[in-house]
Amino acid sequence: MFAEKTQTLPGFDFYHYDDQLTDSQRAVQQQVREWVQRVVVPNINPYWDRAEFPRDIAMQMRELPIIGGMLPTEYGGAGLDATTMGLVIYELAKGDGSIGTFYGVHSGLAMSSIALLGSEEQKARWLPAMSRLEKIGAFGLTEPERGSAAVDVQTRAHRDGNAYILNGRKHWIGNASLAGVLIIWARDDDGKFGGFVIEDPNEVEGVTIEIMEGKIGKRSVMNARIELNNVRVPAENRLAYVSSFKDTAMVLGAGRYGVSWEAAGVATAAYEYALDFATKREQFGKPIASFQLIQQKLVEMATEVTLMRGMCFQLAKLMEQGQLNEGILSMAKYNNARKARYVTQLARETLGGVGLLIENHIARLMMDAEVIYTYEGTNEINMLLVGRTLTGINAIT
Ligand SMILES: Cc1cc2nc3c(=O)[nH]c(=O)nc-3n(C[C@H](O)[C@H](O)[C@H](O)COP(=O)(O)OP(=O)(O)OC[C@H]3O[C@@H](n4cnc5c(N)ncnc54)[C@H](O)[C@@H]3O)c2cc1C
Secondary structure (H helix, E strand, C coil), X not given: CCCCCCCCCCCXXXXXXXXXXXXXXXXXXXXXXXXXXXXXXXXXXXXXXXXXXXXXXXXXXXXXXXXXXXXXXXXCCCCCCHHHHHHHHHHHHHHCHHXXXXXXXXXXXXXXXXXXXXXXXXXXXXXXXXXXXXXXXXXXXXXXCECCCHHHCCCEEEEECCEEEEEEEEEEEECHHHEEEEEEEEEECCCCEEEEEEECHHHCCCEEEEECCCCCCCCCCCEEEEEEEEEEEEHHHECCCCCCHHHHHHHHHHHHHHHHHHHHHHHHHHHHHHHHHHHHCEECCEEHHHCHHHHHHHHXXXXXXXXXXXXXXXXXXXXXXXXXXXXXXXXXXXXXXXXXXXXXXXXXXXXXXXXXXXXXXXXXXXXXXHHHHHCCCXXXXXXXXXXXXXXXXXXXX
């Protein structure tokens, strides 16, 4: 079903960051890049246009050594180191933001919640099928009335014998409509925060999952509204090691690591398309790349993506050395999300009118950057998390 045409873009690496990669890191990077260029890029635009999930493309990810990311292989992870994890997310994002988010929600948020916060029995129960993409994971935190203030979720889990009864509403939940493992974050009778796994939620009584229509970014990953009306969840499905919102925040922190790389990937792809176009498109009898104002845009984009990638590689080092903290992670997310928006817009401008056509990819990347700007903590919230780390003063609440 996939078009034969293969589009190969060289990986922009002006500062030779890739020279420091080990052979195994490079091998995974190349494998993902090749797959993205062969399978994702030539086929994704119609799905994005129709706001349709590219199931066949997404399921092919099984063939790559990436599902479960950094989680150890005994738990169904891919055992990737921090740098390789970042490179995988970067390469997926260069292809398409929706594919990247499908992977990030399933492999990152959902699998990591279980791996980091679940008991041995829970890990053994859910992770192997998730690592084979037989069960898709979703992470249900955000609510219609509690977005940035998710610490104060309104969804309740009332204990009833050997089960919890869940009531509440969630929205924006990625992958929920196809999920086999849906984690719902809620507070129990004592006000304690918890993660409750609903298995095969589309078949569970009291669960209503409705795809959110009309989304203008990441159109080919499905986000859903969820209503929970007296949903019975076995007590054994409560994640064993969640004692407060801080535990969930730890998973979100790891998510911000991924989103920083994702933003760099989206921006770099947009720059590469813009450079290619500028050297080929002629106006006034010469390539537009020969005009100073176009070169200014290209230099601006190239500089920003080089800085973004530098931040990501340093973030990877800090993660490997165990030196990350909330502020460090949020600074990269804050910077790269903002810059992805800027760079994709410059790239769009560089193409003139055809920059608005989906067939040239940049319009899709530009709208995907809007999502990156807002999810995994909005730009404002990430900025304030950095401020809190720098000053020791909380300006969020
Ligand atoms: C495409 C997409 C996918 C998503 N996927 C998921 C998912 O899989 N699971 C999930 O749980 N959630 C998901 N989300 C939700 C996402 O995390 C939230 O949208 C985000 O946390 C912001 O919440 P909100 O949209 O309710 O905005 P609000 O919190 O209502 O914020 C509105 C505005 O107010 C600002 N603001 C809020 N509080 C402050 C403050 N204290 N100081 C300064 N400014 C403030 C915000 O920065 C923003 O500009 C997704 C969102 C999108 C768009």
